[in-house]
Amino acid sequence: MAIAVDNPPAKPRRPAVWRKLTSLVSDLLPKGLYARTLIIIMAPIFLVECIVTFVFMEQHWEQVTRRLSEATAHEVAALIDIYQNYPQDDDHRQLTELASKRLGLSVEILPAGKLPPTRPRPFFDLLDRALTTELKKSISQPFWIDTVGNSHHVEMRVSLGTGIMRVLVRRNQAYASNWHIVLVWMVGTSLVLYTTAIVILRNQIRPILKLAEAAEAFGKGRQGPPDFKPRGAREVRQAATAFIEMRDRIERHVDQRTTMLAGVSHDLRTVLTRFKLQLAMLDETAATKGLERDADEMRHMLEDYLAFAKGDGGEVAKPANVVEMLE
Incomplete structure (x- = not known):
């Protein structure tokens, strides 16, 4: 009668790529407990800092810069409306004083002409992109901006037909320039956390x-x-206490074994001494000489064994050639 036995399903094996990856990570990781614990603690902190930095740069920093650029664009649009809709003196002093005192802008009306050629955008073009977008929403005239030339100011030029309005605005007025303070605080607090x-x-x-x-x-x-x-x-503490207790038990066991072997040594030596004394009282013959040699050999063997059992074998470590020993 045949009995069908269901074989248990085989466990799925990990892909070879996954095994190689885990092996590579295991080889790269430090082997010491101290280093691994540091990685376990510092890796999440570093990951959180990276996420916070990314969110801050992409969300908060960009949003604040966009709001500042929007306010700057509205101010420029208001100045253009004042220039076009209200009478102006010959040197436009009222307009420039209004812009300087009320808005913190430096305004100058240049003769009519062409705007400068467009400059290539910088690598970090957040201000350039945000200010350009907001100016397109607020004004309809052609304009030109420079966010690279002067490190402390942003220059804008708007073509008004009868002239060109040149506006200088402080960089921190149109751009969230204090982002490095957040990074300094993050790095500083991280160093304090890492040190602690x-x-x-x-x-x-x-x-x-x-x-x-x-x-x-x-x-x-x-x-x-x-x-x-x-x-x-x-x-x-529990592990250390258990180790100390185990060490004490082993040492007591070794002491008891040594004491027992000392007693056995005394008893065996007593018997061996009586045996040698009896041999000495016999006539010296070839048989007695052989027995004496056997007794001496037994005495040496007994002493060597007892010394080895007590841990006092006294063997000197010497270099050895394993190949010659195997041959």
Whole structure:
């Protein structure tokens, strides 16, 4: 009678690319606990900073710049309306004083002519793009702007037919120029957080490193750190206390074994001494000489065994050729 046995479904294997990627990441990551803990703490902070910076640059900074550019464009449009709809003196002093005192703009009416050629946009063209867009919405006359030439001012020229209105506006009046303050605060607070994390981690990981050092030294039969004692977090203290108790139990076991072997050594040596004394009382023959050699050999074997059992074998480490030993 045949019995059908359902084989359990095989576990899906990870793709080879995923295995290679995880292996590469594992090779690149540091192997120490301290470095890995630092990465675990600092990586989220760095990621949050990148996200906040991106959101600030793309949303807040752009929005503030657009609002400032919009206000500047409205002011320029108002000056154009005043120039075209209200009578002006010959040197346009009233218009320039109004713009300077009320709006913080430097206005100059130039003779009619052609506007300068358009300059290439800078790499960071947020101000150029925002101001151009808002001027197109507010005025219908041809205009030209320069956001690169003067680092502290933005120059705008508007062709009015009878002349060209040249307007100079402070850069911080049309552009959110204090963005670096936010970045400085972010970098400064990050450095403070990183420094605090490093100090705290060093204090928390030092007991673990001491425990590892003590365990390694005890496993190799060497003297451990003299200042080793339970420190740090509760779990680390529990592990250190358990290690100390285990070490004490092993040392007591070794002491008891040494004491037992010392007693066995005394008893065996007593029997061996009586045996040698009886041999000495016999007549010297070839048989007794052989027995004496056997007794001496037994004594040496017993002493070597007891010394090895006590850990006092005294073997000296010497360089050896493994190839010759295998041959």
